[in-house]
Amino acid sequence: MRALVLSYRPMRTVLAAIGALLAVHGALLFVHPDGATPDATTEGLDVGIVFDVGGRGDKSFNDGAWLGGERAAKALGARVRYIEPGEGSDREAGLRLLAAEEFDLVIGVGFIFTDDVNTLAREYPGVRFADVDYAVATDSTGAPLPLPPNLTALKFREEQGAFLVGALAALTGGSKKVGFIGGMDIPLIHKFEAGYKAGVRHVCADCTVIAQYAGVTPEAFRNPGKGKELSLSQYQQGVRVIFHAAGSTGLGVFEAARASNALAIGVDADQYDEAPGYVLTSMVKGIDQAVFDAIKSVKDGTFQGGVRQFGLAEKGVGYVYDANNRSLIPDSVRTRLLALEADIIAGRIVVPSTR
Amino acid sequence: MSRGMQREAVLAAVLPPLVALAVALVVGDLLILAFGQAPATVFGMLLQGTWGNAYGFGQVLYKATTLTCTGLAFAMAGRAGLFNVGAESQLALGGLAAALVGLALPAGTPPLAAVPVCVAAAMGAGAAAGGVAGWLRARFGASEVIVTIMLNFITLAALNWLVATRLHVPESLHTPEIRAGAVARLSDTWPAFHGSAANFMLIGALALAVAAWWFLFRTRGGYELRAVGLQPDAAEFGGIRAGRVWILAMLLSGACAGLGGTNYVLGYKHYYEDGFAAGAGFLGIAVALVGRNHPFGIVISALLFATLSQGGLAVNALVPKQIVDILQAVVIISVAVAVPEVRQLLRNAVPARARSATPA
Numbered sequence: 001m002r003a004l005v006l007s008y009r010p011m012r013t014v015l016a017a018i019g020a021l022l023a024v025h026g027a028l029l030f031v032h033p034d035g036a037t038p039d040a041t042t043e044g045l046d047v048g049i050v051f052d053v054g055g056r057g058d059k060s061f062n063d064g065a066w067l068g069g070e071r072a073a074k075a076l077g078a079r080v081r082y083i084e085p086g087e088g089s090d091r092e093a094g095l096r097l098l099a100a101e102e103f104d105l106v107i108g109v110g111f112i113f114t115d116d117v118n119t120l121a122r123e124y125p126g127v128r129f130a131d132v133d134y135a136v137a138t139d140s141t142g143a144p145l146p147l148p149p150n151l152t153a154l155k156f157r158e159e160q161g162a163f164l165v166g167a168l169a170a171l172t173g174g175s176k177k178v179g180f181i182g183g184m185d186i187p188l189i190h191k192f193e194a195g196y197k198a199g200v201r202h203v204c205a206d207c208t209v210i211a212q213y214a215g216v217t218p219e220a221f222r223n224p225g226k227g228k229e230l231s232l233s234q235y236q237q238g239v240r241v242i243f244h245a246a247g248s249t250g251l252g253v254f255e256a257a258r259a260s261n262a263l264a265i266g267v268d269a270d271q272y273d274e275a276p277g278y279v280l281t282s283m284v285k286g287i288d289q290a291v292f293d294a295i296k297s298v299k300d301g302t303f304q305g306g307v308r309q310f311g312l313a314e315k316g317v318g319y320v321y322d323a324n325n326r327s328l329i330p331d332s333v334r335t336r337l338l339a340l341e342a343d344i345i346a347g348r349i350v351v352p353s354t355r
Numbered sequence: 356m357s358r359g360m361q362r363e364a365v366l367a368a369v370l371p372p373l374v375a376l377a378v379a380l381v382v383g384d385l386l387i388l389a390f391g392q393a394p395a396t397v398f399g400m401l402l403q404g405t406w407g408n409a410y411g412f413g414q415v416l417y418k419a420t421t422l423t424c425t426g427l428a429f430a431m432a433g434r435a436g437l438f439n440v441g442a443e444s445q446l447a448l449g450g451l452a453a454a455l456v457g458l459a460l461p462a463g464t465p466p467l468a469a470v471p472v473c474v475a476a477a478m479g480a481g482a483a484a485g486g487v488a489g490w491l492r493a494r495f496g497a498s499e500v501i502v503t504i505m506l507n508f509i510t511l512a513a514l515n516w517l518v519a520t521r522l523h524v525p526e527s528l529h530t531p532e533i534r535a536g537a538v539a540r541l542s543d544t545w546p547a548f549h550g551s552a553a554n555f556m557l558i559g560a561l562a563l564a565v566a567a568w569w570f571l572f573r574t575r576g577g578y579e580l581r582a583v584g585l586q587p588d589a590a591e592f593g594g595i596r597a598g599r600v601w602i603l604a605m606l607l608s609g610a611c612a613g614l615g616g617t618n619y620v621l622g623y624k625h626y627y628e629d630g631f632a633a634g635a636g637f638l639g640i641a642v643a644l645v646g647r648n649h650p651f652g653i654v655i656s657a658l659l660f661a662t663l664s665q666g667g668l669a670v671n672a673l674v675p676k677q678i679v680d681i682l683q684a685v686v687i688i689s690v691a692v693a694v695p696e697v698r699q700l701l702r703n704a705v706p707a708r709a710r711s712a713t714p715a
Contacts, residue, residue, distance in 0.1 A: 014370050014697060021377035025394075028384035032393040081672035093414055093668055096550050100410060123550070217519045218528055 045078040045105075047295050048098030050091070052110035055084040060269040061287060065109040065132065068291025075292075076299050092116045099124045105298045107291060111135045111188070121151035128303055130154055130294045132287060133188070136307060149305040154290040156310050158188075158245075159195025159353045160344055161283040161317030164337055165243055165265050166199025168281060168319070170207050171333045173240035173263070180211040181230055181253055183221040183246035187354070189213070192245040192267075192283075194352045202349070203336070210234050214249045227252025235260035241280055243267075254278065263328070270320045281325055286316045313345045368647045370697050372656070375645065375689035382685045383678070390674045397670050404669025405662045411669065413541060413551025417618070418635075418661035419654075420553075421446070423560040424615030425639025426646055426653040427567050428608045432485075432499070433648045434571060435604035436584035441488060441503030442612040443636025444510035445481040449613025450620040451514055452480035454627035457533025457620070464535035473536035474559065474617055481613020482606045484510060489605025493598030499605065507636075518629045529628035538622040554622030561654065563614055568650040570607075580604055612636060641687045647694075659686075 049069050051062045069080040081103075085094040091113065098106045099120050104127075108117045111133040121129045127150065134153035137145045147153060169178045178200050182189040197209045212230050214220035227249035231242050235256060242257065243265040244250035250267060254275040257264040266274065266282030290310050297303040310316020319337075321329065343349040384394040405411045425442045432439035456476040460469050488506060491497040522530045538555050542548040571577040582590040583600040591597050619631045642660050646652035660683065667679030 011366070011700070014374065014700060018370075018373055018377045021374075021381050025377070025380040025384055028381070028388070029395040029398070031384075031388060032395070033388060033391050083668060083671045084676055085668065090668055092552075093665070094671075096410065097404065097668060100408075100550075217523065219519055 045076065045295070045299055046101075046103045047072065047078045047080045047298075048083065048095075048103045048106045049080060049291070050083045050085060050094040050098070050106070050108050050113070052112060056082070061132075062109055064269065064285070064287030065107065065291050068288035068295070069107075071288065071292050072295040076296060078295055078299070080295075092120075095120050095129075099127045099129075103127060105130060105295060105303075107294065108132070108134075109287075117151060118148070121148040125150055128152075128298060130291075132290060134307075135188070144307070147305050147307070151305050152294060152303065153307045154294060154310065155307055156285050156290070156316050157312070157351070157353070158191045158283075158285065158317060159198070159351045160312045161285070161319060162192045162195030162243070162245075163199035163202070163344065163349075163351045164312075164340060165281060165283045165319050166196035166209075167203045167340055168199075168329065168333065168337060169196075169241040169243060169263075169265060170200045170204040171336065172280065172329060175238055175240040176204070176207050177234075177237060177239045178207055178209050179231065179234040179239040179242035180209055181227060181234075181242055181244045181246055181250070182211065182213040183215075183244075183249050184218060185213040185216050185220070189245050190355050191353045192243075194355050196243055197355075198351055199340075202340070210237065210239060214246055221247030221249055223249045224252035224255070228256045231256035231264070232260065235262050241265065243283070245283075250274075266320075270322075272320065272324045276324070279325065280328055282320045284318055284320060286310060286314075286318070289315055311344075312341055367698055368649065368652065371690050371693035372645050372647070372652075372686075374693045374697075375686045376659075378689045379682050379685045383682050386678050386681060387674055390678075392673045397673050400670050400673065401662075401666035405666045409545075409547035410549065410551050411665060413548040413553035414665045415658065415661045416541070416557055417552040417554070417623070418664050419657040420557045420560045420618045420622075421615045421635045422638060422642050422657035422660055423564060423654055424611050424618070425636050426642030426657055427563055427639075427650060428481075428485075428610075428612035428615070428636075429639050429643035430646070430648040430650065430653055431567060431571075431611055432604050432608040433643060434584045435580045435600055436587060437489070437492070437601060437604055437608075438500045439485065439488070439503055439605065439608045439612075440500055440640070441484065441506050441510075441609070441636075442615075442639045443632050443634070444507040444514075445484045445609045445612035446615045446636045447514055447632045448484050448510055448616070449477035449481040450616025450631060451517075451627045452613070453477040453536065453617045453620045454530050454533055457536035457625075458531065460533075460535040462534040466536070466538075469535035470538060470621065473533075473621055474614065477613045477617045477620075478610040479613070481616070482610040485605040485607075485609020485612070486602060489602040492605070493601045499601075515629050518627065522627075523629075524626075528630070529624070529626045532625045533620070536621055537625050538617070540622070552623040554618070556618045556622040559614060559617070563611060564650040564654050567607075567611070571650070576603070612639070615639075638683075641683065645686060645690050 049065055055062055056066055072078045073080045083094040085091045095106055095116055106127060106129050108131040113131050114135045117129050117131045129151045132154045136153055139145055180193055180196050182193055193211050200207050200209050214223050214226045227246055231253045234242055241263045242253055244253040245267045253264050257278040258275050263278055263280040265280050268285050271282045272279045387394045387397045405415050425446060428442045429439055453473040453476055456473045488499045488502040491502050492499045518528060524531055541553040579595045580600050582595055583597045587597040620627050638660060642656045643653055646656035663679050663683055667676045
């Protein structure tokens with residue numbers, strides 16, 4: 001009976017089609033284009049980078065990590081493998097994939113990896129891990145809990161960069177009122193606010209800072225409408241410059257600046273293009289530098305577990321000063337900022353990191 | 356039905372997915388070559404990262420568990436002639452219901468009591484969401500396609516609000532961990548699966564597939580459901596009340612999707628996280644399509660899509676993950692094209708000999 005059914009010509013057509021496709025597939029398996037990545041070897045430096053939800057092309061966080069990885073590939077000869085896990089449950093899977101292959105260094109990009117990286121570092125003591133913006137847990141007294149010896153937390157002294165843009169805002173705004181808009185009301189963002197306020201007060205003792213937050217959930221980083229609403233009201237109160245640390249909520253701040261013919265300060269990456277002419281500067285985080293340094297430390301054999309801080313001295317934070325915004329910043333102000341920067345690096349000014 | 360015709364029916368069901376798979380392999384080869392990589396290396400990595408080690412295989416099983424549930428959800432409605440696009444929100448709702456019950460139960464409730472209660476809550480919540488669409492269809496003739504699409508928006512937004520404002524742990528978008536109702540992971544029994552999210556809800560999904568098969572093909576209710584799906588007017592004429600069948604089908608469909616939510620909530624993270632469904636509800640449509648709306652086909656097809664999804668991570672180093680999305684789409688389109696083609700070929704071939712062949 002089986003033979004009878006299969007003997008029908010049309011049935012043979014279908015089977016022949018499948019056969020032909022499989023034959024093509026079989027032939028293509030033998031094609032090895034020039035420049036194709038060879039199978040992984042055990043020699044050399046293998047580095048894996050797992051991106052945050054935004055993934056490549058976010059022009060900020062993840063792209064910064066990618067830049068650092070690419071620099072390490074060129075300068076240090078590291079073989080860097082990137083994974084974009086996308087949604088939640090694949091985050092752990094991405095890290096695990098690299099750890100299971102005994103990579104020399106596995107880097108998670110973003111505080112969202114904190115729990116996963118912590119678990120995996122204990123599980124794979126032979127693999128080194130790094131996490132950008134890792135949220136260090138504290139015990140009941142507020143003292144930080146120790147990290148596993150194979151895990152390094154890449155943290156930034158955002159308050160130092162915020163201090164400088166705070167001083168800049170007060171020196172150029174021409175108003176005694178200066179604005180700050182945070183995204184989610186959490187300690188990480190309080191760091192920005194604390195440094196910013198200190199910077200403003202340092203150069204203008206009688207200035208006031210109006211600080212507001214968009215919300216208490218992660219949604220507060222994705223709410224441009226709220227950002228615009230808060231900033232419009234600040235500009236109406238006489239504020240001339242607003243610094244935002246609010247993710248895409250900040251896009252609303254730029255829009256308000258344009259509408260009010262006032263200035264805004266960007267965050268993380270150079271955000272000049274969001275509103276050309278209305279962006280005084282951006283406080284940037286050197287994710288690329290931190291990632292590069294972490295990879296370099298593995299290569300040099302100086303890798304250490306624990307918290308690594310990247311501040312002004314390590315070029316881990318800073319602000320943008322280039323052809324785009326030079327006209328907005330007078331030379332005297334630039335000189336003053338350079339002096340402040342030197343003072344912070346030398347320890348003559350200590351910037352607070354909490355409110 | 357003669358054995359010849361039966362075999363013909365099996366072939367008509369099995370051949371299109373095979374064609375689709377072959378097409379996808381070749382398209383995959385070409386895409387990989389376009390990225391300057393060797394197909395053998397990339398496919399080798401994909402297999403190694405999925406079926407090649409216990410961890411990867413566990414991840415495949417985990418993803419297949421959810422997809423089996425959402426695939427069955429689509430098939431259950433599909434067999435009744437309905438198009439349930441709402442599995443995404445029914446899945447999420449089921450997950451939240453399981454988490455809420457797990458939170459409400461006192462800690463230390465024995466799993467034998469807690470798990471069934473949580474599962475029942477998940478299926479009940481999914482069924483309620485599906486049932487609304489079924490009832491609107493039966494009572495007012497409202498298109499279940501439109502209704503389920505729109506219910507997705509409403510339900511997911513409501514869940515997001517609920518979690519973000521009422522239920523979440525500070526600085527996160529998930530609820531606290533459930534106190535009871537957690538399902539053991541496979542790695543608790545077989546350490547080789549260590550680290551993978553695969554858990555014993557797997558058995559729940561398989562049981563659901565068997566139950567769905569038995570209901571559809573071995574009970575009067577299932578016969579009525581399929582009769583309405585094939586030709587509602589004829590079924591009505593034969594004494595079946597199509598409206599009631601539609602409501603029943605959507606209730607069952609929603610319940611299947613709701614069960615899928617327990618895989619993440621009870622089996623993996625032990626809390627409900629906003630957005631955990633992450634498209635598994637929509638992918639269920641593809642799973643059911645490739646599985647030809649047959650419960651056992653759906654299990655196999657869920658394994659295929661789970662392999663692609665996990666494999667995408669494994670080959671991410673060499674080629675963009677989107678390649679896997681493209682392959683999934685190629686499989687879906689190929690099946691959609693191959694089904695009528697194969698049926699046509701068979702129809703042309705069969706009349707003369709097979710239909711008159713003596714029943715064996």
